[in-house]
Amino acid sequence: METNGNPERPVRLLPTLIIAAVALAIGMWAAQALLKKPPPADDLVATRFPVARQLEPFSLTDHRGSVFDNAALRDHWSFLFFGYTHCPDVCPTTLSVLNSVAGKLADSGAPVRYVLVTVDPERDTPEQLARFVTYFNSDFIGVTGTEEGIAQLTRQLGIMHMKVAAEAGQENYLVDHTAAVLLFDPDGNYHAVFGPPLSADGIVADFNTMLGDFR
Amino acid sequence: MKLIRLLLAALLLMSQATTALAETTLQVTDAWIREAPPGASMLAGYLTLANTGDTPIVVEAVSSPAFAAVEIHQSLVEDGIARMLPVEALTVPPHGTLRLEPGGYHLMLMHPAQPLAAGENVVLRLQPADGACVTVTATVRRQLESDAHHHHH
Numbered sequence: 001m002e003t004n005g006n007p008e009r010p011v012r013l014l015p016t017l018i019i020a021a022v023a024l025a026i027g028m029w030a031a032q033a034l035l036k037k038p039p040p041a042d043d044l045v046a047t048r049f050p051v052a053r054q055l056e057p058f059s060l061t062d063h064r065g066s067v068f069d070n071a072a073l074r075d076h077w078s079f080l081f082f083g084y085t086h087c088p089d090v091c092p093t094t095l096s097v098l099n100s101v102a103g104k105l106a107d108s109g110a111p112v113r114y115v116l117v118t119v120d121p122e123r124d125t126p127e128q129l130a131r132f133v134t135y136f137n138s139d140f141i142g143v144t145g146t147e148e149g150i151a152q153l154t155r156q157l158g159i160m161h162m163k164v165a166a167e168a169g170q171e172n173y174l175v176d177h178t179a180a181v182l183l184f185d186p187d188g189n190y191h192a193v194f195g196p197p198l199s200a201d202g203i204v205a206d207f208n209t210m211l212g213d214f215r
Numbered sequence: 216m217k218l219i220r221l222l223l224a225a226l227l228l229m230s231q232a233t234t235a236l237a238e239t240t241l242q243v244t245d246a247w248i249r250e251a252p253p254g255a256s257m258l259a260g261y262l263t264l265a266n267t268g269d270t271p272i273v274v275e276a277v278s279s280p281a282f283a284a285v286e287i288h289q290s291l292v293e294d295g296i297a298r299m300l301p302v303e304a305l306t307v308p309p310h311g312t313l314r315l316e317p318g319g320y321h322l323m324l325m326h327p328a329q330p331l332a333a334g335e336n337v338v339l340r341l342q343p344a345d346g347a348c349v350t351v352t353a354t355v356r357r358q359l360e361s362d363a364h365h366h367h368h
Contacts, residue, residue: 085252088259088324089290090297092249093317096358128254135252160296172257172325179297196292197318 044209045194045202052189058152060117060145063130068115068143073188076111077207080182082159084120084175085132091116094181095136100200101207102137110211111186117143119161119177121150157182157190183207185214239347240268241307243339246353248324249317250333258282258331260322260339260353261315266307273344274305281337283326290318299323304344317358331355 042048060068079098083091098114105112116133118124121144124132129142144150154161161177181198185191192210194203246262266272277285287302305320307313315321322339331337335355342348 085255086257087299088249088251088255088257089288089299089317089321092251092259092358131254132252164298174299176296176298178295179292180295195295196297 044192044206045199046183046192046206046210047195048192048210049190052185052187052191054189056152056156058149058156060143060149060153061126063126063133063142063144065126068141068145070188073184075186076113077186077211078113078115078184079203080115080117080184081180082117082119082154082161082177084118084177085124085128086120086172087175090179092136094179094198095133095140097198097200097203098140098181099137101203102139104200104204105207108208108211112207113141114139115141115143117150117153119150119154119159120163120175121145121147183210185210239343239349240266241272241274241341241343241346241349242267243341243349243351246339246351248331248337248353248355250331250355250357253330256326258324258327259317260285260324261317262322262339262351262353263315264305264307264313264341266309266311269309271309272307272346274307274341275303275344276342277322278340278342279324279337281328281331282324283328285325285339286323287320288323289320292318333357 055070055073057070062068062072066072079101081091081094081098083094085091095116102112102114114137116129118129124142124144126142126144129144133140133142153159159178161175164174164176179196181194181203182190183192183194192206194206242265244263244265246260248258248260251258264272264274274287277287279285287305288299289302291298291300301323302320305313305315313320333356337353337355339351339353340348341351
């Protein structure tokens with residue numbers, strides 16, 4: 001057995017070596033990925049992407065009837081929120097926070113737009129959106145489109161939305177949706193995301209930091 | 216004699232029962248309704264419930280003459296997703312409070328009989344599972360966050 005065992009050794013060693021090499025490669029890749037991810041000393045409540053993400057083409061319509069596509073995100077900063085007008089608690093609260101942000105950033109000199117993209121195009125016509133968003137701030141923009149058009153945008157941004165039937169009538173359905181506020185930079189790229197709970201002061205402070213770091 | 220005693224006992228029981236009903240341990244304060252954008256069919260109402268008694272109070276139903284229907288809802292954020300869930304009842308612990316506030320428990324006020332503007336008052340009726348109905352007046356107002364910053368208004 002012993003004489004048979006010796007020549008087998010290198011053959012048995014080979015799989016071990018392969019496993020070790022693969023493990024080393026994974027380890028190095030993971031370490032690199034981990035080290036790359038957080039930008040140095042990013043003391044923000046927002047999650048900022050190391051490299052702002054370019055968007056795939058999408059095409060929607062704003063509450064005035066104009067096309068709202070990739071070009072509509074360029075040459076100014078944009079805060080985007082996904083919601084719907086039949087939402088009485090979370091969406092008005094978020095728009096109130098954004099109105100407060102708008103007030104605080106009015107003197108910053110940076111051009112900023114605030115956009116509500118509906119996840120309920122069935123009920124949120126441009127007219128309904130116009131009444132809703134301009135109630136909070138006459139400069140706010142409401143955006144709607146076809147189910148497919150909205151999906152073009154939500155899918156690439158990882159925005160979840162799901163219709164939930166109310167127990168009694170179908171008319172009063174609710175829509176679960178991602179509660180975050182997304183920030184796009186003047187290149188039209190997805191720059192950062194603010195998760196709930198949202199605070200106007202936190203958003204303003206982070207925005208000013210990112211504005212200073214931009215380019 | 217026996218009959219009179221029985222009647223007296225019955226009367227005593229009845230009076231005790233009625234005082235128990237009248238002396239509610241449920242107190243409702245800070246009731247307000249968020250003014251909604253024009254044309255909105257869903258509004259949210261908020262209030263604070265306090266229980267001064269030794270037993271939990273379960274509020275099962277809320278109604279209002281100003282709305283076609285009122286439901287108790289809870290806003291939840293789970294894994295970054297905002298959802299609203301209908302709630303069967305609100306339980307106020309003994310000597311405790313329960314706050315209905317933006318982003319949490321709230322009253323879903325559906326289909327207002329007429330548009331409601333800030334400053335108007337609306338009657339809400341809360342029905343505990345055992346106990347008398349409690350009526351409270353809620354004032355319609357804009358949300359606090361935007362109250363402080365009247366941008367473009």
